Amino acid sequence: MSEKQTLPPQHQDIPHGSEAQMDPPPVYIDERYRGAGKLEGKVAVISGADSGIGRAVAVHFAEEGCDIVLLYFDRDEDARHTQAEIERRGRQVLPLAGDVADAGFCRQVVEQAIGKWGHIDILVNNAGEQQPQEGLEDISEEQWEQTFRTNIFGMFQLTKAALPYLKDGSAIINTTSITAYKGNPMLLDYSSTKGAITTFTRSLALNLAKRGIRVNAVAPGPIWTPLIASTFPPEKVATFGSDTPMQRPGQPAEVAPAFVYLASNDSSYVSGQVLHVNGGSVVNG
Known part of the structure; x- marks a missing residue:
């Protein structure tokens, strides 16, 4: 075994990947985590909530007393698992499958959430995709457009649909990435969208400050x-995270508490900011 190996070599030949097929399975909540009712009575819309960081955020929010609108694209098995974890914590969940870059779908999401609960308090824009390529010449126009469509157009559409129902005290949290600050030679289009998300976050925070709506981001x-398992080759997966100061990849459970902080009143004086959860890398951003 290589000194840099952090995970078993593996690859999934399915778009976006499935958490059910990962070895080892990601940790989406630490058994030591104890909710404190920080989101009691609130409703959160979370995109990309079937697996990964989205699942971890949904489960942590439920642990804090929040009901969840669980948005996902097409991974029904993963979504059912997340739904069961939310319900096991005594919270209600509304699972909806669709494309967040579709304005019509986003309007339906908001209409159903308002119809069920009468309010939306938190919006987490987390859905995203990536397709590594060796160089710019290898990225087709179709890939470039699809990455932007999912990662930033979807954020625009869902936020625009939800905004009329957000009130003073509401929170919007966007998932950006360390790649927005350091770049990534194999993720040119993905990194570009994450830079756009960071700037969107800062600009929207300024725009909505007078309405009492806070907008922040997390940069994992x-x-x-x-x-990771579906977009990188096995040898890349095997050393994933080894180049961080902590020399390992992080778990979704280690990112989700940052979202809890930004969604709760603990961060009432925080807006336009990015929290960096990245294993110790200093990016000065």
């Missing part, structure tokens, strides 16, 4: 999620 470093 290498986190063990289905995207």
Whole structure:
């Protein structure tokens, strides 16, 4: 075994990957985590909530007393698992499958959430995709457009649909990435969208400050999620996260508490900021 090996070599030949097929399975909540009712009575819409960071956020929010609108693309098995974990914590969940880049779907999501609970308090824009390529010449126009469509157009559409129902005290949290600050030679389109998300976060925070709506982001470093197992070759997966100061990948459970902080009143004086959960890398951003 290589000194840099952090995970068993593996690859999934399915778009976006499936958490059910990962070895080892990601940790989406630490058994020592104890909710304190920080989101009691609130409703959160979370995109990409079937697996990875989205699942971890949904389960942590449920642990804090929040009901969840669980948005996902097409991984029904993963979504059912997440739904069961939310319900096991005594919270309600509304699972909806669709494309967040579709304005019509986003309007339906909001209509159903309002119809069920009458309010939306938290929006987590987490859905994303990546397709590594060796160079710019290898990225087709179709891939470039699809990455932007999912990662930033979807964020625009879902936020636009939910915004009329967000009130003073509401929170929007976007998932950006360390790649927005350090770049990544194999993820040119993905990194570009994450830079756009960071700027979108800062600009929207300024725009909504007068309405009492806080907008922040979390920039994860290498986190063990289905995207990693489905987009990188086995030898790359085997050393994933070894180049961080902590020399390992992070778990979704290590990222989700940052979302809890930004969603709760603990961060009432925080807006336009990015929390860096990346294993110790200093990015000064």
